[in-house]
Amino acid sequence: MSGLDWVVFAVYFGGVVAFAWRQSRKNRGVEGFFLANRRLGWGAIGLSVMATQASAITYIGTTGQAFDDGMEFVQFYLGQPIAMVILCVVFVPFFYRSKVFTAYEYLERRFDPRTRSLTSFLFLVSRGLSAGIVLYAPAIVLSVIMGWDERVTILVMGLITVAYTIMGGITAVIWTDVLQMIVMFAGIGIAIAVLFSTLPEGVGVGDVAYIGGIHEMWRSIDLSWDPTNRYTLWSGLIGGLFLALGYFGTDQSQVQRYLTASSLRQSRLSLIFNAFVKVPMQVFILAIGVLLYVFYHFERPPLVFNxxxxxxxxxxxxxxxxxxxxxxxxxxxxxxxxxxxxxxxxxxxxxxxxxxxxxxxxxxxxxxxxxxxxxxxxxxxxxxxxxDVNYVFPSYLISYVPAGILGLLIAVIFAAAMSSLDSELTALSSATVIDFYRRYVKPEGTDAHYLLVSRLATLGWGGFAVLFALYAGRLGSLVEAVNEVGSIFYGALLGVFLLAFLVKRATAAGAFYGLIFAMLVVLAVSRFTEIAWLWYNVVGTLAVLAVGLALRRRGPEEPAEPGVPSGSAATA
CATH class of the missing domain: 1.20.120 (Four Helix Bundle (Hemerythrin (Met), subunit A))
Known part of the structure; x- marks a missing residue:
């Protein structure tokens, strides 16, 4: 990187952190640290929801995925707009009106403490592992650009992210996400423009489309019903729908965002915003990978991108x-x-x-x-x-992107990773403190005490993410790895919440044992079959519902308290 790149990088990154820190000063107590005192609008929340998912993996892993396989990965996102509508109608009202800190806290009110604890524990395991993958992604960029050891870059980024997350809480996280997403949108356009500018003279948009078409790189729809095929129209619309419902509807890193809204309407608008914007954004990012594939028909690619x-x-x-x-x-x-x-x-x-x-x-x-x-x-x-699929885009950046622009694009990737990591750290610490520490260890602590423990929990999960990140490089395509890890858990978690929301006579036993049974089924499917990982979400959900329906209550239903669905086992 040139001196100009360093200046652009430092100004951008310093400005984002300073702005986030200033916003976080409005926080008050534990509710401020975890939920921004429930005062944010749909625009900030919507961009934060998108940024939490659109990490550095989006830039690095998705472009590398498209370089190898073309646009077919876009099918993975086709179920997401439908999921957002379902979430607005079914999920968000329950969460918002119950005034909970975590999604799993709601399950104790609906079922019992053990269901809450098991679902929260599974979230901690799955999101703790993915936090390490998210942290590893930008380490790739910095190791290529600066010649640093990946372990050093992982430690540096982990320490910086943990530091400002501990100080600023969810407000710092969300406002960092807002600025990061604005610049990411600009970065996508800049990356595409730079790619076209580095093509040979006379090679235009039509030529690029034609060359990509020769190799079927633009083909984005596969109508196959083969369950072992990773990306098809049906795995995206069905498996992707279940994954999106599980991720946005049961994962604390997402639920926590729309719990910060000032009203139910603001929560819903934040998700509708994602329904319209997310898929087009992913199309453009995948297009960068295809453009790289075409570009390297004219310029010699490295034999090894790393x-x-x-x-x-x-x-x-x-x-x-x-x-x-x-x-x-x-x-x-x-x-x-x-x-x-x-x-x-x-x-x-x-x-x-x-x-x-x-x-x-x-x-x-x-x-x-x-x-x-x-x-x-x-x-x-x-x-x-x-x-080396994750090194394709970084390798292009350092070889062909002009000074100044390189600094901006690197800043986007760096900030994207940190914004996703800090989002996960706040979610992990909130589940740890609210679902376990306050529930079982110290139920009567002061607000100041819980705030201190929350910051310590953030520090602990940051350390775990760093340790797992040192292993993440062996997992192949990062964008697949992070979603495959989630798919082991999300279907089962989704099944429990669907029982809570939709099955009035569902029992705590049905939810708890259904969750255990579903996890065993999904693990068996992943271990002993060739079924593609997107379908794990469907398998897990149906397994929970099967057990939950078999064990549902047969007698008459008692009236529910206001704001709590009937069948609630614990309403206190």
């Missing part, structure tokens, strides 16, 4: 074999480049480019073979598996 791994192999006894692969890679790329330019020329002159397209496909296969061979070589040298 420069640190490439250096490690060059300095190992396997350097000769790697040099041979690089020479073959350079030669094959030049042949593909010439054929690509010839195809475009034939297209402009009205000739049939079919034969040349077949030649390009052959070169693509050879380049893919060489890339796989290089990964095997890297894995042999480092002693563990290698997957």
């Amino acid at each position: 420069s640190a791994e490439a250096t490690m192999v060059r300095e190992s006894p396997r350097a000769g074999a790697f040099a041979t692969l690089e020479a073959e890679h350079e030669r094959t790329h030049e042949l593909r480049r010439e054929s690509t330019l010839a195809v475009l020329e034939a297209r402009r002159s009205g000739e049939d480019p079919a034969a040349l397209q077949g030649r390009i496909a052959g070169y693509d296969d050879e380049l893919a073979r060489l890339r796989e061979a290089s990964k095997s070589l890297v894995s042999e040298v480092r002693g563990s598996s290698s997957n």
Whole structure:
């Protein structure tokens, strides 16, 4: 990074943190630390909801995913707008009117303490693991750009994020998210503009669309019903719907956001905003990955996008074999480049480019073979598996993006990661303190005492996230890893909340044992079948509902207290 990049980076990042800290001074007590004293509007909450999901993984993992597989990952998001409408109608009114701190606190009122504790514990496990993945993502960027060890960058980012989250609470988190999302929208446009500006002269939008179309990179809809296929229209509309309901409707990192709203209407508007904006945003981010794929038809891509791994192999006894692969890679790329330019020329002159397209496909296969061979070589040298899909976009940034713009894009990725991590830390600490410490350890503590414990809990979860982040690099595509981890849990959690909201005669036993049964079923499906992970959410939800309905109460229903659904086991 140049001096100008550092200035842009420092000004942007410093401004975001200062603004968030100033806003957080309005907090009062534990309710201020966790819920901003329930005074925020839909715009800030909506952007924060989006930012919590749109972490650095969105920029790094999604672009890398599209570089390898094209636009098919967009199917993953197709169920989300439908989920937002369902949440507004079914979930949000229950949460908002109950005036709870956590989603799981509501389950004690509806069922019993053990259901609340088990669901909260599962949230802590799943979100604690994903917090580590979120922290690892920007470490990739900084390790490539600055040549730092990933462990150092993980520690630095973890310490900074924990520090301002402890000081500012949820208000600092939400206002950081607001500014981060505004700049992220700008960053998407800038990244696409820069990509087009670095293409060869004369190569325009139509040519890019054509080249991507040759390789079916723009194909975004797969109508297959094959449950082992990760991304299809049906896995997105059905599995993605269940995942979105589970994530936005039962995950404390999301529920906590719309509990900060000043009214029920503001909570609903924040989710409707996401229903309209999220999918288009993801389309543009995926398009960046496809544009990178097309760009590297003209510029030679690295054989290994992770420069640190490439250096490690060059300095190992396997350097000769790697040099041979690089020479073959350079030669094959030049042949593909010439054929690509010839195809475009034939297209402009009205000739049939079919034969040349077949030649390009052959070169693509050879380049893919060489890339796989290089990964095997890297894995042999480092002693563990290698997957450089998450380095594709960072590698492009440091090689082709002009000074100043690079600093801004790096700042976006850096702040995105920290905004997602701080969101998860506040959610993890709120569940820890409210669902366990205040419920079982010290029920009669003062507000000042709980505020101190909340900050200590934030510190503890920050340390856990750092430790897990050191392992996250072995998980392959980050955007898949973080959602796959969540899919193990979200379906079962969603099933419990659907019992609470929709089944009047549901019992505490049905919810508790249904949750345990569903977790066992999902783990068995993930371990012993080839079913794609998006369907885990459907399996988990249906398993809970099956047990819950089998164990529901048979007798007459007692009248419910105002504001609490009938069938509540504990209304105090």
